[in-house]
Amino acid sequence: MFGDNLFLALVAPKTGAHALFLHVKKLNIGYGRNYGQNNEDTGRAMVRTIAEKRGVERRIAMTDIINVTNVSFRYEDNGPNRLSDMNLTIKQGEWLAVAGHNGSGKSTLAKLLNGLLIPDAGAIEIGPFQTSRENDLWEIRRRVGMVFQNPDNQFVGTTVKDDVAFGLENNGVPREEMIRRIEESLSRVQMLGYEDQEPHQLSGGQKQRIAIAGVLAQKPSVIILDEATSMLDPRGRKEVLKTIQELNKQDGITVLSITHDLEEAIQSDRMIVMKQGRIVQSGPPREVFQHPELLRDAGLELPFALSIQEKLKEAGYELNVPTLTQTELVEALWNYRQSK
Numbered sequence: 001m002f003g004d005n006l007f008l009a010l011v012a013p014k015t016g017a018h019a020l021f022l023h024v025k026k027l028n029i030g031y032g033r034n035y036g037q038n039n040e041d042t043g044r045a046m047v048r049t050i051a052e053k054r055g056v057e058r059r060i061a062m063t064d065i066i067n068v069t070n071v072s073f074r075y076e077d078n079g080p081n082r083l084s085d086m087n088l089t090i091k092q093g094e095w096l097a098v099a100g101h102n103g104s105g106k107s108t109l110a111k112l113l114n115g116l117l118i119p120d121a122g123a124i125e126i127g128p129f130q131t132s133r134e135n136d137l138w139e140i141r142r143r144v145g146m147v148f149q150n151p152d153n154q155f156v157g158t159t160v161k162d163d164v165a166f167g168l169e170n171n172g173v174p175r176e177e178m179i180r181r182i183e184e185s186l187s188r189v190q191m192l193g194y195e196d197q198e199p200h201q202l203s204g205g206q207k208q209r210i211a212i213a214g215v216l217a218q219k220p221s222v223i224i225l226d227e228a229t230s231m232l233d234p235r236g237r238k239e240v241l242k243t244i245q246e247l248n249k250q251d252g253i254t255v256l257s258i259t260h261d262l263e264e265a266i267q268s269d270r271m272i273v274m275k276q277g278r279i280v281q282s283g284p285p286r287e288v289f290q291h292p293e294l295l296r297d298a299g300l301e302l303p304f305a306l307s308i309q310e311k312l313k314e315a316g317y318e319l320n321v322p323t324l325t326q327t328e329l330v331e332a333l334w335n336y337r338q339s340k
Contacts, residue, residue, distance in 0.1 A: 065221060065254055066090035066113060071122035073108060082108040084277045085122070092221070095248045095255040097265035097285070100274035101299030106258045109274075110226045113256070115140045127221070142171070145215030149227040151207030152199070154214075160186070160202075161195040164214045171218070185216040188251075189243050205236025209243055216247070222254040223247070229264060241267065262295065262303050266324045273298050289322050305329040 068088040074081050082105045090096055100106045111117040112124055115131040126143055129136035148154055157163030161182055168178045186192045189209040199207060208228055215223055225244065229237040241264065247253045257264060265271045266285050273281035273288065275298040281288050289295070292302055292310065302310070305323045309332075312319065319336055323329040 063092050064089050065092040065127060067123075067125040068109075068113075069123045069125075071112065071119045071124060073112060073117060073119050073121075082277050083112070083119075086277070086279065088272070088279065090222075090254060090256065092254055093248070093252045094270060095244075095257070095268040097268035097271040098256060098258045098274060099260060099262060099265045099271055099295075099298075099300060101260055103276075104274040104298065105277040106274050107226055108277075110146065110224050110256065110258050113222075113224060114144045114146050142218055143220055144222045144224060145218055145220040146224045146226060147208065147211045147215060147228045149230055151204050151211060151231070154211045155199040155207065158198065159195065160191065160197050160199075160210055163199070163210060164217050167214060167218050181217045181219075182213075185213040186210075188216055188247065189213045203236055204232045205239035208232065208236065208240045212240070212243060212247075220253065222256065225255070225257045225259075227258055227260075230259070230261070237264075260300060262289075262300055266303060273300070275299070285324065286322065289324060 066089070068086055071083055071086045072081050073083045086109070098106045098109060108117065112119055112131065113126070115137045118132055124131045126136075126140045129140050129143075131137065131140060155163050156166050164182045164185060165178055168181060173181065182195070183192065186195065189212050191206065191209055191213060194202070194206070194210075199210075202210065211228075212223070223244070225240075229240050232240065244255055244257070245267065248255045255268075257268065259265060266289075268285060270283065271285050271288055272279050273295065280298060281291060281294050289303070289306055292306060295302060301307075303324060305326050305328060308329060309319055309323050317336065319332045321332065323332050
């Protein structure tokens with residue numbers, strides 16, 4: 001792909017003046033560096049992962065909120081298992097990314113956790129409630145909100161406020177409380193001022209944030225994003241992920257992001273990789289990405305930085321640690337050059 005010569009121009013995210021130009025030829029690396037004021041410190045700070053920033057104290061305080069025990073499920077009586085003897089525990093306040101190729105069972109898992117599907121074998125517990133008990137389903141669906149892939153399919157109201165109010169009306173929330181919750185949830189997703197807008201007037205990212213607001217108004221403990229950013233443009237995707245980060249970090253809401261995009265999974269506390277209805281890898285993203293062969297075997301595409309690192313290794317330039325972001329790649333390459 002790169003041949004003997006490799007030229008990379010990597011601009012670290014959010015540090016517009018920070019650019020590193022690398023020219024690789026055989027075993028010689030020539031480079032130039034242009035930093036704006038304080039951008040080197042900014043770049044180094046960005047290398048720390050989001051999970052590390054959240055601190056040890058928060059992890060210690062986490063308790064189990066979802067338990068999946070020996071769960072199997074198939075759509076047809078004689079069909080193949082979509083999930084096979086799955087076991088999974090999710091902590092309160094955790095951001096768990098569930099990664100896998102199409103058909104791996106990740107969306108089936110999402111529907112099982114919300115009680116939209118019931119397992120053929122095993123049990124799913126959401127706190128003290130079980131999805132197999134019909135009387136528990138109402139409370140489970142209040143506690144576990146879902147945001148789906150296509151934002152256009154999620155609007156049921158003619159305006160933004162009507163859409164956010166829909167679930168509240170169905171639950172019999174008093175009018176005064178409903179008004180308060182609508183304003184509060186729209187504020188949390190930075191969509192105050194759009195109450196009277198019609199859906200077709202919004203961008204894809206804005207529509208998904210309204211969908212999240214509708215879920216937030218129900219006061220959930222868990223939000224499941226089922227490929228919720230896959231149909232968005234880069235700007236809309238960034239808006240939604242920023243909102244989810246804030247809800248997870250500031251409000252302590254447990255997040256499950258169902259995705260085949262490993263760039264998104266990088267931002268989670270923990271990730272699992274699924275293949276043919278089974279978990280084949282689990283752990284913090286930094287640990288999981290140390291096994292790129294397993295990710296490829298599961299049909300997943302490596303993040304850009306890690307893919308470039310592998311190409312460099314093939315060309316004879318081996319970095320000491322996996323790089324998950326462009327900033328980390330820039331930093332690792334700079335350190336590589338400094339050590340020579």
